[in-house]
Amino acid sequence: MGPKSASSPPVIVAPSLLSADFAHLADEVRAIESAGADWLHLDVMDGHFVPNITFGPMLVRALRPHTRIRFDIHLMIAPVDPFLAAFVEAGADLISLHPEAGPHLHRSLQTIRALGKRAGVVLNPATPLDHALTVLDMVDLVLVMTVNPGFGGQSFLPSQLPRIAALRRAIDDSGRAIRLSVDGGITPATAALVREAGADVLVAGTAVFGAVDRAGAISAIRGRGAGGPS
Ligand code: DX5
Ligand code: ZN
Numbered sequence: 001m002g003p004k005s006a007s008s009p010p011v012i013v014a015p016s017l018l019s020a021d022f023a024h025l026a027d028e029v030r031a032i033e034s035a036g037a038d039w040l041h042l043d044v045m046d047g048h049f050v051p052n053i054t055f056g057p058m059l060v061r062a063l064r065p066h067t068r069i070r071f072d073i074h075l076m077i078a079p080v081d082p083f084l085a086a087f088v089e090a091g092a093d094l095i096s097l098h099p100e101a102g103p104h105l106h107r108s109l110q111t112i113r114a115l116g117k118r119a120g121v122v123l124n125p126a127t128p129l130d131h132a133l134t135v136l137d138m139v140d141l142v143l144v145m146t147v148n149p150g151f152g153g154q155s156f157l158p159s160q161l162p163r164i165a166a167l168r169r170a171i172d173d174s175g176r177a178i179r180l181s182v183d184g185g186i187t188p189a190t191a192a193l194v195r196e197a198g199a200d201v202l203v204a205g206t207a208v209f210g211a212v213d214r215a216g217a218i219s220a221i222r223g224r225g226a227g228g229p230s
Contacts, residue, residue: 012179012201013218014039014072018054018152019205025059026066032208035215039070039094041183041203043149044087046077049101050150057083057090064091072203074122074183076149077101081108088115096120096143096181099131109138120181124149125157129166136174141201142167146194147184152205156185161197168198188220195223 015037020028029040042060047053060071070093077083080101087095095112099105099121112119120141121132125148132142144164147154164182171178181201182194191202202221211217 009177009179009200011195011222012038012181013208013222014041014181014201014203015208015214015218016041016043016152016183016203016205018043019209021209025063028209029063029067029069032214032218033067033069035208036218037069037208039072039201040067041072041074041205044073044075044077045150049078049098050076052150057086060087060090060092070094072096072181072201074143074203075101081111084108084111085115088112088117092117094118094120094141096122096141098122098124098149099127100124105131106135106138109135113138120179122149122183123163125160129163129170132167133170136170136176136178139178141179141181142171143181143183143201143203144199145184146182146186146190149184154185156187156190156193158193161193164194164197164199171198186221188217191221192223 015032045052045054073087073092073095075097078101080097109119118140120143121139122143124145144160146156146160179201180199182199183203186202186204187207204221208217
């Protein structure tokens with residue numbers, strides 16, 4: 001892929017709350033908003049679809065009054081349909097789900113959009129691209145997992161780069177304003193690789209919340225680090 005054209009949408013950086021200090025979540029959200037984060041990525045895990053448990057709509061609702069930042073909800077729960085309305089009511093702006101979370105991906109996406117919110121589809125590292133391609137007319141975002149979901153702090157899987165590039169081409173061919181997100185093992189170094197492959201939303205937990213200089217980390221992931229704009 002060549003450099004982005006002047007008309008390319010700006011790169012979004014979405015810190016993942018999973019790596020925040022859970023004893024001070026409202027402070028953490030305000031801090032990363034001040035540090036320049038664009039969206040807040042919220043990982044919802046049920047201990048069943050993925051081998052970890054995090055939080056549900058009550059926490060989303062509790063955080064909503066503390067920030068104006070967009071809430072990017074990543075659902076790793078099964079079933080997913082019974083909880084969509086609760087996350088919308090709690091303050092979600094965008095809800096993404098995995099095709100494996102239920103038998104009716106298309107219906108689940110319809111439900112999110114009927115509730116007035118933006119919808120995304122998430123691909124695990126071994127999920128065929130077709131699961132996203134067949135619903136491209138239904139989504140506002142495609143999220144490629146660059147680790148297996150469940151935990152922060154894992155190593156980036158380079159095997160996902162050609163998949164990101166293929167989705168970039170498919171999205172461009174569609175002519176629709178669909179965001180292409182990546183999630184897992186994103187650091188300033190891997191961010192450069194996924195941006196080059198065509199990603200324009202970068203989720204990062206450890207690399208932002210674990211940084212002493214969070215504003216610097218967000219800028220570096222966005223591609224405006226010490227090396228200058230890219
Ligand atoms: C993993 C989550 C990620 C996680 C990323 O299941 O979906 O959002 O927080 O964490 P890092 O950036 O540390 O890999
Ligand atoms: Zn996530």
